Amino acid sequence: MNTPTTASIHADITVPIISVRGVNKTYAGGFQALKNINLDIRRGEIFALxxxxxxxxxxxxxxxxxxxxxxAGTIVADGHDTVRDYRAARASIGLVPQELHTDAFESVWATVSFSRGLFGKAPNPAYLEKLLRDLSLWDKRNQKIMALSGGMKRRVLIAKALSHEPAILFLDEPSAGVDVELRHDMWRMVRELRAQGTTIILTTHYIEEAEDMADRIGVISKGELILVEDKHVLMRKLGKKQLTLTLRQTLTVIPPGLNAWPLELADDGQTLVYSFDSQKDETGIAELMRALSEHGIEFKDLRSSESSLEDIFVSLVRQPRETTT
Structure with a gap:
């Protein structure tokens, strides 16, 4: 869908496509929305914020x-300072905002064509046709936007953001309030764009989407970027594993001899949960099994589970700032 330019094909992939340095934002009244943000986005990655x-x-x-x-601070996007060289930087960026702001009285085709021209791109009807077809908008190309459903308006926003074939695409809560069909189409398109070299930055409340789509994860809380990590490294570092044992007999308390293991006894007295770090050696499970046998504790079922990205995210934003560095 996206046709990379000669410059982007030969771009140095070791140089971040977005570099954020010392960015702060304080609104009137003294509220500090951002505090000294430093962040590099790699060329061609999917980054979830x-x-x-x-x-x-x-x-x-x-x-x-x-x-x-x-x-305060500086930002460079695709080699352009976003303040000193605003037009060139902005031409490299496509943005799908949260809000459904569109030209209500224009047709779908007119508003997408205008958006392409706004960034100085020559007309390319074939590209726009493919874009609208990929978003299931081709049959509605002549309809006024005001007549479209909310989901279709969201598709128009995506088409506008991609109309000028940007190297960078921002998706700000793109799944909020959209139907399953659009979500499926959108993520299929995101994968295609990424395969063609587009860098994608998304924010989402659907953490399972970030877990499925992203290469790296950034977590921001109270205006501070508290963590940036490769997704799989993050899952290994901060993920927890649990072994749940369903007992044959009821326990009232955990025997003192089992205090060496982080065990929790359910209120019904018939379930023991053993939690351990996913990075640590799992030989402790075998030792626990032996200890349970020595104490005459038998189990009839066991199952294991791992933390999801959502579990890690919740634990991070609840921790005091100093514990996450």
């Missing part, structure tokens, strides 16, 4: 895209 409501995700994206002015 996670954080609770009000954490600063949209503010950071808006500053990178030039919609909001930062209070």
């Amino acid at each position: 996670l954080g609770p409501n009000g954490a600063g995700k949209t503010t950071l994206i808006s500053i990178i895209c030039g919609i909001v002015n930062g209070s």
Whole structure:
């Protein structure tokens, strides 16, 4: 779908496509929305920015895209300073915002064509046709946007963001309020774009999407970027594993001889849960089995589980700041 330019084909992939340095944002009244953000986005990756409501995700994206002015710091996007060389930087970026702001009285084709021309791109009807077909909008190309459903308007926003074939695509809560069909189409398109070299930054409340799609994860909380890590490394570092044992007999308390293991006894007295770090050697399970046998504790079923990205995210944003560095 996206046709990379000669410059982007030969771009040095070791140089971040987005570099954020010392970015702060303080609003009138003294509220500090962002605090000394430093972040590099790798060329061609899918980067998921996670954080609770009000954490600063949209503010950071808006500053990178030039919609909001930062209070301090510098940002370089695709080799262009976003303040000194705003037009060139913005031409490299496509943004799908949360809000459904569109030209209500224009047709789908007109608004997408206009968006392409706004960035100085020559007309390319074949590209726009494919874009609209990929988004299931071709049959509605002549309809006014005001007549479309909310899901279709969201598709138009995606088409507008991609109309000028940007090297960088921001998706700010793209799945919020959309139907399953659109979500499926959107993520299929994201994978295609990534395969063609487009860098994609997304924020989402659907953490399972980040777990499925992202190469790296950034977590922002109260205006601070508290962690940036490769997804799989993050899962290994901070993930927990649990072994749940269903007992044959009821226990009232855990025997003192089992205090060496982090065990929890359920209220019904028939379930023991053993939690351990996913990075540690799992030989402790065998030792636990022997200890249970020595104490005459038998089990009739056991199952293991691992932390999800959502579990890790919740634990991170609840921790004091100093424990996450």
